[in-house]
Amino acid sequence: MLKPWLIEGRREAGCDEAGRGPLAGPVVAAAVILPQDYSNPVLNDSKQLSERQRNLLRTDIEANALAWAVAVVSPEDIDRLNILHASTHAMCLAVQQLKGPKPDFLLIDGNRFYNETDIPYQTFVKGDATYMSIAAASILAKTHRDEIMLRLHQEYPDYGWDRNKGYPTAAHYDAIERHGITPYHRRSFALYRQHTLFDKQ
Numbered sequence: 687m688l689k690p691w692l693i694e695g696r697r698e699a700g701c702d703e704a705g706r707g708p709l710a711g712p713v714v715a716a717a718v719i720l721p722q723d724y725s726n727p728v729l730n731d732s733k734q735l736s737e738r739q740r741n742l743l744r745t746d747i748e749a750n751a752l753a754w755a756v757a758v759v760s761p762e763d764i765d766r767l768n769i770l771h772a773s774t775h776a777m778c779l780a781v782q783q784l785k786g787p788k789p790d791f792l793l794i795d796g797n798r799f800y801n802e803t804d805i806p807y808q809t810f811v812k813g814d815a816t817y818m819s820i821a822a823a824s825i826l827a828k829t830h831r832d833e834i835m836l837r838l839h840q841e842y843p844d845y846g847w848d849r850n851k852g853y854p855t856a857a858h859y860d861a862i863e864r865h866g867i868t869p870y871h872r873r874s875f876a877l878y879r880q881h882t883l884f885d886k887q
Contacts, residue, residue: 688729688818691722692793692808699753699789699805700819701777704732704827706769708852709862710845710871711835712758713769715776716826717784717792719752720819731814732824737832744829747822754822755783756830765874771800778802780823795820842868 691698703715732740748754757779764772773796781792781803792807795814801807810816814824832851839847845861845868852858852870859879867877 688821689816690720690724690818692791692817694722697752697787697790698793698819699781699784699791700793700795700813700817700821700823701781702795702814702820702824702827703773703776704824704831705852706773707854708872709854709858709875709877710761710847710852710868711831711838712760713764713773713776714756714758714827714831714834715773715780716754716756716823716830717777717780717789718747718754718819718822718826719784719787719789720747720822721750721752724750724818729818729821729825731812731821732828734815735825740825740829743822743825747826751822753784753786753789754826755780755785756826757783758830758834761870761872764872768874769872770798774798774800775802781805793817793820795824838870842870 699717699719701717703713705713728739757776759772759776792805794807794809797809797811799809813820835847835851844865846857850858862877
């Protein structure tokens with residue numbers, strides 16, 4: 687069962703990101719402050735939920751959170767910053783965009799965080815499977831990013847982003863080898879299979 691807080695009575699914002707591993711598209715992060723008495727029996731790490739469950743939870747979280755925000759960092763900025771810094775930058779942007787009460791403390795999913803805020807924090811490996819606020823942030827980040835990838839799929843339908851969401855599937859690599867890369871691909875990532883790179887040398 688997920689924990690509702692780290693310290694009871696403190697205003698804690700859970701933070702998580704979606705999209706560190708894909709070859710294409712942005713990284714998206716969310717920050718969520720839940721009421722102390724918030725409860726939803728379905729709430730869990732977004733990776734453990736179906737698409738329908740995530741979308742229902744998104745509606746519930748956005749309606750009932752004390753504050754929430756989502757931030758997007760582009761593929762260009764991912765290439766400039768590197769994916770780790772881009773991910774933590776997105777989390778900081780989400781915290782800074784929170785409307786309403788300012789959090790007293792940040793609960794960060796993962797084990798590394800570059801804090802661009804003046805708010806103290808703690809990192810948690812598998813935090814999205816431990817704390818409700820981080821799980822809520824994981825759901826908002828995932829559902830918002832999936833929406834973005836569906837829009838980008840309309841612009842570039844050959845890459846299957848409606849199915850793979852930009853992740854490095856065999857079909858995605860096949861499409862890159864057939865059609866080349868798009869403006870939404872991360873040029874700092876290995877966008878071609880290793881044998882293809884070898885063949886081109």
